[in-house]
Amino acid sequence: xxxxxxxxxxxVCHSTAARLWGFDVLGDPTxxxxxxxxxxxxxxxxxxxxxxxxxxxxxxxVDGVWCTPAARTACDVVRLTAPIHGLATLxxxxxxxxxxxxxxxxxxxxxxxxxxxxxxxxxIPHADRRAESPMESRMRWRFLDGGLPPPELQIRxxxxxxxxxxxxxxxxxxxxxxxxxxDAHMTAQQLRDDRRRHNWLTDREWKLLHFTAVDVYRRPxxxxxxxAAALGLDIPRYRRS
Numbered sequence: 001x002x003x004x005x006x007x008x009x010x011x012v013c014h015s016t017a018a019r020l021w022g023f024d025v026l027g028d029p030t031x032x033x034x035x036x037x038x039x040x041x042x043x044x045x046x047x048x049x050x051x052x053x054x055x056x057x058x059x060x061x062v063d064g065v066w067c068t069p070a071a072r073t074a075c076d077v078v079r080l081t082a083p084i085h086g087l088a089t090l091x092x093x094x095x096x097x098x099x100x101x102x103x104x105x106x107x108x109x110x111x112x113x114x115x116x117x118x119x120x121x122x123x124i125p126h127a128d129r130r131a132e133s134p135m136e137s138r139m140r141w142r143f144l145d146g147g148l149p150p151p152e153l154q155i156r157x158x159x160x161x162x163x164x165x166x167x168x169x170x171x172x173x174x175x176x177x178x179x180x181x182x183d184a185h186m187t188a189q190q191l192r193d194d195r196r197r198h199n200w201l202t203d204r205e206w207k208l209l210h211f212t213a214v215d216v217y218r219r220p221x222x223x224x225x226x227x228a229a230a231l232g233l234d235i236p237r238y239r240r241s
Contacts, residue, residue: 012067090127
């Protein structure tokens, strides 16, 4: 219905296209469409139309709807939204398997000269399909943006007999960083399993750091300072004020 209202010459883009591809991390209720650079504004309630120098000749059909290709969609979202959502979008795009890192790089090259494309290009090498949630990706982006050493993902600890996995961490320092969401300990069994896992890892001289959405969104400086201290980094910018 929105496509009919916006016009048959436009195609779905941005977070709306990401939703169709299965890697939307924004949940934006506005429906986004794109057209040629000469496009006259056709904004309607709940619909935003974007003129683009890239046009829409590369559109593909997804579930019966014409939209921008997966790699271009991811790049558009990264450029046009807050930086904290960038790595989460790229990770989710790779996890969806609808595009590869090389395809993301090619799409970014096609957007040369557009705003925030440099930031986009800097993020693509760090994109990783192994990231299991958008908030884990946002936490990892804070570490990268703050200048900490790039963390590894899905770290295996143990041997063939017993193994545990850490979502994010620095194996050479035996430091792991975990994002704790609202649903992390919903049941007594989940809480018990989590504590057993925590104790098992600390018995093997791993230090586990736990962060929440408040840390990622509102207290990133303190989160960076805590992580830098655990890594043994004495860098002034990480110190708590």
